[in-house]
Amino acid sequence: MNEFVPSNSLINPFRKMEFAIQNTWDSNPVDHDPIRISFSDGKSGLRMEVSGPFFNDPAAPPGEPGIAFPGLWNYEVVESFFLDSTKENYLEVELCPHGQHLILLLSGVGNAFYQQLPIYFTTTKSGDRWTGEAVIPWTYFPPNVDKMNSYAIHGSGAARTYEALYPIPKADILEGQQPNFHRLEYFQNFRLQSIMGEDWVQPESDLWKGKA
Numbered sequence: 524m525n526e527f528v529p530s531n532s533l534i535n536p537f538r539k540m541e542f543a544i545q546n547t548w549d550s551n552p553v554d555h556d557p558i559r560i561s562f563s564d565g566k567s568g569l570r571m572e573v574s575g576p577f578f579n580d581p582a583a584p585p586g587e588p589g590i591a592f593p594g595l596w597n598y599e600v601v602e603s604f605f606l607d608s609t610k611e612n613y614l615e616v617e618l619c620p621h622g623q624h625l626i627l628l629l630s631g632v633g634n635a636f637y638q639q640l641p642i643y644f645t646t647t648k649s650g651d652r653w654t655g656e657a658v659i660p661w662t663y664f665p666p667n668v669d670k671m672n673s674y675a676i677h678g679s680g681a682a683r684t685y686e687a688l689y690p691i692p693k694a695d696i697l698e699g700q701q702p703n704f705h706r707l708e709y710f711q712n713f714r715l716q717s718i719m720g721e722d723w724v725q726p727e728s729d730l731w732k733g734k735a
Contacts, residue, residue, distance in 0.1 A: 538563075538717060538718050539561050539562065539563040539718070540561065540562045540563070540713075540717060540718060541559065541560070541561045542559070542560045542561070542673060542688055543557040543558070543559050543560075543688075544557050544558045544559075544560070544601075544673060544674070544675050544686045544687065544688050545557045546686065546687060546688075546690040547684065547685060547686050547687065547690065548674070548685040548686065548687045548690050548691060548702040548704075549690060549691055549693070549696050549700075549702070550690040550691065550692055550693045550696075553684075553686055555576050556575065556576055557575065558573065558574075558575035558576070558601055558675040558686070559573070559574050559575055560572070560573055560601065560603060560673050560688075562603075562718055563718060564718060564719060565658040565659075566658075567658060567660060567661070568642075568658045568659045568660040568661050568663070569658070569659045569661070569664070569715070569718070570656065570657070570658050571603060571616065571618070571656070571657045571658075571659060572654070572655070572656050572657075573601045573618055573653075573654065573655040573656075574652070574653070574654045574655075575601075575652070575653065575675070576651060576652060576653075577599075577620050577648055577650075577651050577652055577653040578599055578651075578677040578678065579599070579620075580599065580677055580678055580679055580682075581597070581598050581599060581678075581679050583598075583619075583621035584598045584619060584621060584623050586623045587622075587623075588621060588622025588623060588646070589622055589623075589624075589644060589645070590623065590624075591623070591624055591625055591626065591638075591639035591640070591641065592619070592623035592624070592625055593625065593638070593639060594625075595617045595619055595623055595624070595625040596617060596625075596676065598619055598621075598623075598676075599619060599620055599621075599676065599677045600617050600618065600619050600675070600676050600677075601617070601618050601619075601655075601673070601674070601675045601676075602615060602616065602617045602618070602673065602674045602675070602676075602704065603615075603616045603671065603672075603673040603674075604616075604671065604672050604673070604674075604704070604710065605664055605665070605668045605670075605671055605713070606665075606668065606669070606670040606671065606672075606707055606710050607665040607666060607667045607668055607669060607670075608669055608670045608707065608710070609667065609669075610630070610665070610667075610734070611630065611631050611632060611707065612628075612629070612630050612665035612666075612731065612734050613628075613629050613665060613707070614626070614627070614628055614629075614659075614663050614664050614665060614668075615627040615628075615629060615635075616642075616657065616659055618644060618646075618655050618657055619646075620646055620648060620653040620655065621646070622644065622645070622646045624642055624644045624657065625638065625639065626638065626639065626640040626641075626642060626659070626663060628640070628663065628665075628730060628731070630734045632705050632707060633705045636734075637730060640663060642657050642658065642659055642660070642663075643657060643658045644656070644657040644658075661725055661726045661728070662726060662727075662728035662729070662730055663728070663730065664715070664725065664728070665731050665734070666725065666727075666728075666731060668713065668714065668715055668725075669712065669713065669714060670707070670710035670711060670712060670713055671710060671711065671712075671713030672687065672688055672689045672704070672709065672710040672711070673687075673688040674686060674687050674688070674704050685702035685704075687704070687709075689709050689710060689711050690709070691706060691709055
């Protein structure tokens with residue numbers, strides 16, 4: 524699902540973008556109700572909302588909810604990556620149903636130069652479901668975002684499961700290949716102006732100076 528949902532509000536006439544992660548990283552269908560992600564105008568940044576199954580596997584990270592947690596990708600997590608494909612500059616956002624988060628700014632594949640930046644993030648768990656809402660400051664985004672991919676991870680040991688919004692096609696999978704969320708060539712088109720309006724100008728950021 525890759526659907527634009529127009530707002531009926533005259534105050535915010537722009538759009539919410541909604542996605543569902545329906546495949547594993549290697550293009551097999553997921554065996555559960557998919558994780559759903561939406562992006563919308565959060566005023567001071569991009570609002571990212573997550574909803575879906577709560578697997579509670581692995582157990583919660585040993586960190587305080589609402590605070591950045593290094594190595595969060597080793598736990599149950601939903602991730603979105605926002606890329607300027609002309610420079611290989613990208614923002615990685617990781618959100619955990621237990622309330623921890625992790626922000627990484629990367630320049631070059633896998634080369635993080637900032638991490639554990641603060642964001643607003645809250646979660647609600649109800650039985651085997653969870654929802655989360657984050658606001659990611661505009662200054663965290665690299666200039667000229669034009670691609671995006673999103674992922675979800677859960678499970679432990681041999682049952683560890685890696686899911687992708689835009690997976691690697693079956694024809695591209697090599698024997699013994701392992702999941703790698705930094706395969707930027709599989710990201711697909713995404714523009715913040717599709718949410719904010721064509722006249723919107725992304726605020727400048729000192730964080731990305733010298734990286735463009």
